[in-house]
Amino acid sequence: MTHAVPPPRLPVRDRAAAPDPAGGGGVSPMLTRLAAERATGVLEREHGTLHLADGHVVHAESPFAPGLADLLLAHGTLTPDAWRQAVERADEERGAGRLLVEAGLVARGALEICHLGAVYDAGYFALAPSSTPGRFHYGTGHLLGAVRPVTVAELERETLRRRALLHRLWPQPLVDTAPLLRTAPPGAPGPATAPAARQRAVLALVDGVRTAPDIARALGRRAFPTLTDVRRLAAAGLVAAKPPPAAPDPPPGIALPPVTDPDITLLKRLRDALEAL
Amino acid sequence: MPGIDECLLEAMRLPGARGAALVDWTSGLALGTVGEFPGGDHEAAAAEAAEIARLAAEQRAFAPVDDAVAADPPLEDLIISNRDSYHLLRFVPTSFDSSVFLHVCLGRSDGNLALARIRLGEMAGRLVLG
Structure with a gap:
């Protein structure tokens, strides 16, 4: 009696396996280093931007995620005028968030909830695997001010958890x-x-x-x-x-053999999965 | 004006309170935690509570009958009891898109569920309306 021998397991890169002692989850070694040196400034990555103050993430933005202002303005929580005035009057001492709360335009709890939602959402995209290296500019904090800073470790851990959660769905x-x-x-x-x-x-x-x-x-x-x-x-x-637009037809004269190999489909799916890692 | 931490500390002053958390039910992330939850792992407790909150909020069977204006979320709270504790999950309605609830764990012997339900509703209102 013969048993089918299961194929050997493919090696899996487990980014969460070896958490850095400095507190990073291994998503971005550069970010871990910046957290350890308590840096202040802006980390620009391919799919988003993280604002650091004293090594903590105080703000995050991504073209893929509606930001704090988008969310607060979309359903009339704030008027565009109120937001613009707060941003114009904000300085390093009193960020726009604090000005809005002090003026009674938004409750502190509401601002914290909305801000955390926007930061983790943008962070999910900003920390997505990228093909270009990130760039960090040392500088000042974000003009929103520190509403409720999160640690780099918290953001990285949550990003990995969300990837797994979406993958399960x-x-x-x-x-x-x-x-x-x-x-x-x-x-x-x-x-x-x-x-x-x-x-x-x-x-x-x-x-x-x-x-x-x-x-x-x-x-x-x-x-x-x-x-x-x-x-x-x-x-x-x-x-x-939506599938990406089909490749242009091959120039006439070159006869390509018809491909019916199901392995091609498998290879394409494998390539898509690898690119998505 | 209370922020998340002040709100959770206030919830911990409820009789019998063992743990309090503000949890995002779409992601299962705890935005803030105070005290202890069963099992000692507040991240796992948040993820598990989030799962049941989401399920309850999405079922039409639990939505109000006269739901002419679809409220988001349609529920006020969820109460789960066992031999030694009560879990009270209070949905926090916000004017912007969010999906958060307050979760308080009360000891069964010294907790007062009716009082906790009223107070938690008031705290949820102050948290987002000031």
Whole structure:
């Protein structure tokens, strides 16, 4: 009797396996170093920016995540005028956040909750694997001021946790940033598979052009909850990432053999997964 | 005007309070924690409480019947009891997009669930409205 020998496990790069004693989770060695030296300034990475003060993350921004002002203005929590005035009057002593709270325009708890949401969401993208090295500019803190700083270790740990969480929902990171298409689920959707109200609002904006961050911005919502909504919709077969435009036709005269090898599909999926790491 | 930490410290003054946390239910992240939660791991407690809060908030069976204006979240609180403790999860409505709730763990022998429910609702209001 012969047993099929299972193939050897592929080596897995476990970034969380060896946490740095300085407190970093190994997501960005540069960030860990900056935290250890209690640096103040701006770390620019490919998909976002982290503002450090005294080695703590006081602010984060990413083109993929609606920021604090977007979220506060979207549903009328603050008026654009109030925000602009606070930003104009902010200095190193009193940041814009503190000015807004002192003027009674926003409750401190509300500002802290909104700010933490925006920082972790932007941090998720800023700490995404990148193809270019990050650059750090020493300087001053962010003009928002220190609303509720988080440590580099906390941000890195949460970013890794969110990657794992999204992966469990639907293991294709492409839907995070690619234009989204509506797809027909197998079988008619019954009440059991009907998406929740939040997800229906997301689904209504899926048009083959907008990406998940576009939809978050259009709805005035945070980026990460929108990513979870999109991944759940993808898992339910209602949404898919739009495939990138097809490669141009080969020049006439070169006869390419028809490819029917299923391994090609597997290799393509493998390549996509590796690129997404 | 209370921030997250002041709000949690106030919750810890409730009779029988063992632990208090403000948790984001979409990510399972604790935005602040004070005191102790069963198992001694407040990160795990936050992630587990977040999971049940999200499930409850998304079920139509638990939403108010006359929900003409869809409230987000549709729930006020969740109460879970066992032999030795009460867990009270209070959803915090905000005017901006968020998904947070206050989680308080009370000892069963010295906790007062009715009082805690009223006070936690007031604290949730002060936290986001000042």
